[in-house]
Amino acid sequence: MSLFGDTIQERRGSRVRIFFRGVGVEGYTLEPVSIALYHNGFKVLSRSKKLYRVRGFYSLSPQDRLVLTRVGSEYVNPCEVFCQEGQEAHVDLSVPFLVKLFTPLLDGYFQHRRLLKNKILWSLAADKIKKLANHPRIGDIEAEKTGRILEVKSDVVVVGGGLSGLVATYTTSKLGLRVLLIDDSPALGGRMRYDHMDIPGISMPRENLLQDLLNKVNASGNVSILTRTVFTGFFEDHPTAYSEYDKVLYVLKAKAYIIATGLVDVPCIFRNNDLPGVFSGSTVLEMVNYYGVEPGRRGLIIGLSQNSLRIAEQLKRLGIDIVLVSHSKPEEVRYDLSKIGEYVGSVKEIQASGKTCVERVNIIHDNGRDEVKVDFIACSAFSTPDVRILNQLDSKIVFLDNVGFIPIHDEYMHLKDNIFIAGGVSGSPYSILHLIEGEIAALSVAYKLGVKDAEPLMEEKIREYRLKLSEMNLEWKNKIFEISISGLIENTSFSYPPTLFIEKPRRDAFICFCEDVTTKDISRTVYEKGYRTLELVKRSLGVCTGRCQGRLCMVNSALYVSYLSNLDPNQVGLTKARAPTTPIPLHVLAGGEGG
């Protein structure tokens, strides 16, 4: 396992020289290629599949796969491949002539334009179209490798090594159960790995807390750890996890699972929100605090969440200028923002512009219009549990206004069968709750697995939990627990998508980046076709069917469809993300046999 290095230098590893489009640049052995390239001013890492828009990375998660860049002879996610001496990365920036010619036609509906309905014209066009999309060439891919399949047995698998996952791991192991802890990042810690501010409600400083948890987990003889390993979901016969780094597919055999995968920062919807330099809020922190690479000198932070404020404050301390924007009216803001940066409120529309990366932003608000020069944008208006793994299990996911899509669980953190959840993925907004939830999940698992003495400890934690929830006025959590018993979902009113920053549907405001689906496309599906469920919108436009499998677009599409059609998001619904939630190479699945 990779330990949390003391200094950024240690975490970055040793210096190497890599090449990008033939130009030599500096990188570090423990630094993802994407970070090294960004640091050296190379922000365009690929072009999008249909519209050939320039794209950079949105987050560092291996689960997003928004860009694939050629490194060596393989197309890889540059966020999960680390720099090596002499490595060559390449992006083909050319745009086919036909795409240039027909760009105005290339929207979500290009497939069924009248021109293409004529049988002969269509068959001529199809021969061209099939080769036009900007996909990696499989012929360029090395076919030599063979991955492996390993079976791992454990009493409990904990997915996610953030606060709640670490606590759950430690608590379970202390009760004598064997635990396998899986995390997709290069190191454990989750958000604590890069968010350097202390945690409200926890007296111990963040650094000590993390070190303490890591020490406990490492000292326990009952814990095995897999970092850089993505939990890839539940097949009918087995849950699986995949490590791109080791090219190993793990077949998991445990008696219980605790899902503690935290929250995903949902992309904000604004004009040109796909430009390189638009990041998830957490990614910006990870860049500066974990890798020591600044996202830019002056940034726009969208949203006024706890997340936004923490990001803003930490960037400000590093001397990065911040402009904060949100829907809230300036007079309604409860925080003193003057020390952090400029605030623009009542925002109705944001338009980013720039040739190959974010250079300027136009902000339209109630009192007029502002133009600011920024070189990066952080999306932190809204975070959501990554519901894909949970809805694979057919567990109920319910939308609550001003909260989001929440998986239904009881106060024992039980989801269904032998699956438990804890932390951000259960929707809980505060770290102090994540800590208790980690303990509760662990104790519930222990109780379920028949560990003596687990029950009183569990009941005691539940009492503490109830108290905390009422202290924090988190009424909605109780609602979730009630639904878990009654199964009844009330109609929800729906205010406004928290990520939405456009006044009307736009062809340059994207919802799905993998499949190039814009707000304009979705509005036509809703208004012209009358499709109002996410299942039908998915099938007509391809949202949630791209490489990220809906991780970044599912919630946005559902909320946007609700907003346009004035429907309860529970009626629009989500779609089922099927295993594997992150793509696995065939040579790994073949496990060395076959080819």
Place this chain on the structure above:
Amino acid sequence: MKIAIVGGGVSGLSIAYNLAVRSAGEIHLFEKNWIMYGSSTRSGARFRVHFWTEENSRFAIESIKRLEKLAGKMEWNPIIYRGGYLWLLFNEHQIERFKETNKMWSKLGVQGIFLEPEDIRERYPYINVDDVLGGFYGPQDGSLHHDYVCFGYYSLAKKLGVIFHEFTPVNEIIVSDNKVKQLKTMSGLVDVDVVVLAAGAWTNELLEKIGIHLPTEPLRKEVCLTEPYHYFIDPLIIDMGSGAYVGQTLKGEILGSIDYPTPPGLIKLETKLEFVIKWARAITKRIPILKNARVMRTWAGYYMMSADNSHIMGRGPEWPEGLYVAYGYSGHGFMMAPLVGELLAENILTGKIPELMKPFLPTRFRENKLIQEKLVIG
């Protein structure tokens, strides 16, 4: 006349459209979920005219023609593409069988092309032909976009006035005096004159309640889909050795499946890792450069298998008056549904049984006039 169609898959949608376009009366379509929830959006989206039996081959040829004709009218492009089917053959017996059947196909004007291993290597250099004895290529076969075909029918039918009841399961057909009278749905009883059951794998649930048993059973089938790659595989490749098939969608994803034993019945629509591994092994052996392709998604649907692997349409003479079925497509319903809709609509409205429909009547099981279809893929 008030006609109710149960099932919003390609079968029900095609029937609804064909009835509406013939001004059949008041047409209602009931779908228990969202439109096309069933197998219709879980298919491999391919069509072929090559079946072992003349009945099926003829039917498929006409059906694809219908769809192509309709394509010009649809709001959606069905993305019909003739990339061909390539059967890889591993023994003399297989080759003999194709040679024999090719005589029938030639008669129907859809003869295929026999390929030696070297020809295969030349045409498709990515295929490993080391253990292949030969190949049969059907240039008339190809792919379509299953979602768009369904959407196409859906919007045409809507425009023609078909009334859609989505999220409305039909729980029972109420029969009296040997006539269909009403449908029981969650929103109450609905009076009907004609009921067409096109509920795919779920059809027997309704039929058996009124005492009709046809030799059919659902069989879960799983599919793997990779991330999209630059297009390079034109045909659907069927490996008659391993039972695997693989093709590439025009969107670039590589799609395939393999024979995998699953107990029959309406078992949960989930996929097994073991199945994915089996496919991965077979397919990386056949097309080694697929090794680094990544499986992005898997899903499952039902093949509604009939005793002779061919669809069932129409009605039995002793059935309650007004009751019709269109199901049991046995894994190749998408390509048959366009013609099924047309012929069944004619049958319902005129009482005449069109020539092409005759072999597919439900009475064939009792009369022991089975269609000897064995060429099922996947």
